[in-house]
Amino acid sequence: MESITRSNSLKYECLLFDMDDTLYPLSSGLNLACRKNIEEFMLHFLDIEETEVPKMCLELYREYGTTMAGLKELGYEFDNDKFHGFVHGRLPYDEVLKPDPLLRNLLLSMPQRKIIFTNGDKAHAIRVLSKMGLADCFEGIICFETLNPPQEDTDHNYEDEDPMTTPEKSQGEVVKPRILCKPSLEAMEAAIRIANVDPMKTIFFDDSARNIASGKQAGLHTVIVGTSTLVPGADHALRSIHNIKEAIPHIWEEDGEYPDQVQVIQSNAAELTVVQA
Numbered sequence: 001m002e003s004i005t006r007s008n009s010l011k012y013e014c015l016l017f018d019m020d021d022t023l024y025p026l027s028s029g030l031n032l033a034c035r036k037n038i039e040e041f042m043l044h045f046l047d048i049e050e051t052e053v054p055k056m057c058l059e060l061y062r063e064y065g066t067t068m069a070g071l072k073e074l075g076y077e078f079d080n081d082k083f084h085g086f087v088h089g090r091l092p093y094d095e096v097l098k099p100d101p102l103l104r105n106l107l108l109s110m111p112q113r114k115i116i117f118t119n120g121d122k123a124h125a126i127r128v129l130s131k132m133g134l135a136d137c138f139e140g141i142i143c144f145e146t147l148n149p150p151q152e153d154t155d156h157n158y159e160d161e162d163p164m165t166t167p168e169k170s171q172g173e174v175v176k177p178r179i180l181c182k183p184s185l186e187a188m189e190a191a192i193r194i195a196n197v198d199p200m201k202t203i204f205f206d207d208s209a210r211n212i213a214s215g216k217q218a219g220l221h222t223v224i225v226g227t228s229t230l231v232p233g234a235d236h237a238l239r240s241i242h243n244i245k246e247a248i249p250h251i252w253e254e255d256g257e258y259p260d261q262v263q264v265i266q267s268n269a270a271e272l273t274v275v276q277a
């Protein structure tokens with residue numbers, strides 16, 4: 001499936017990182033706390049039947065990329081900031097996230113551009129990165145607000161602002177009400193465009209198999225994180241993000257051929273228990 005012609009053509013210029021459950025393990029519990037908050041939001045603010053909430057939450061997540069996107073698609077109306085404030089604003093960041101100097105040193109030693117690409121909102125991304133001591137390791141953050149500009153802000157002038165964290169604006173384009181998020185190919189291509197990278201020279205790290213499949217479809221080199229099992233479209237599988245150097249030493253090398261075989265690296269550094277949602 002993978003082309004042998006990639007051997008001499010890959011020279012990585014950018015590393016695109018998902019954040020949640022990729023830079024820290026799923027076992028941290030943040031994911032579970034997040035889902036509980038989403039379910040509470042559905043129950044208390046959208047008046048969805050309590051017995052329906054857990055199943056609906058999961059099904060919408062699977063169908064639309066995020067539960068929020070699915071709720072909007074079904075016609076539920078709510079303020080995006082209110083949703084994010086309720087779902088992310090109340091997460092136990094202080095208890096579950098700690099500084100990760102090992103990852104920080106790895107990131108800082110990588111010569112490429114490094115960009116976060118998350119479905120989460122900007123405030124959440126900043127809090128997670130700050131708690132992990134990684135805020136200054138990335139050039140920018142492509143987040144919910146980047147791909148989903150508020151309706152009232154479509155005429156705002158963003159020229160003097162950070163292109164990563166401000167909404168993307170297209171001249172003369174009518175803003176779509178649909179939420180744009182991974183794993184849609186449209187979202188992947190938007191991120192590539194915003195980051196202004198050549199996908200063939202970019203490595204994409206994500207813990208979601210469907211995001212990896214979409215990333216591969218968009219032409220990115222891909223790494224599934226959090227599992228030692230390769231998934232369709234993945235070039236590498238990393239049990240832990242801490243094993244980047246063992247799996248992809250080419251990141252640190254000036255030039256050279258890239259081996260055709262994919263690699264699976266087991267984590268020795270950290271014992272991670274992956275609990276599938």
Ligand SMILES: [Mg+2]
Nearest residue numbers: 018020021207
């Ligand atoms: Mg993730």
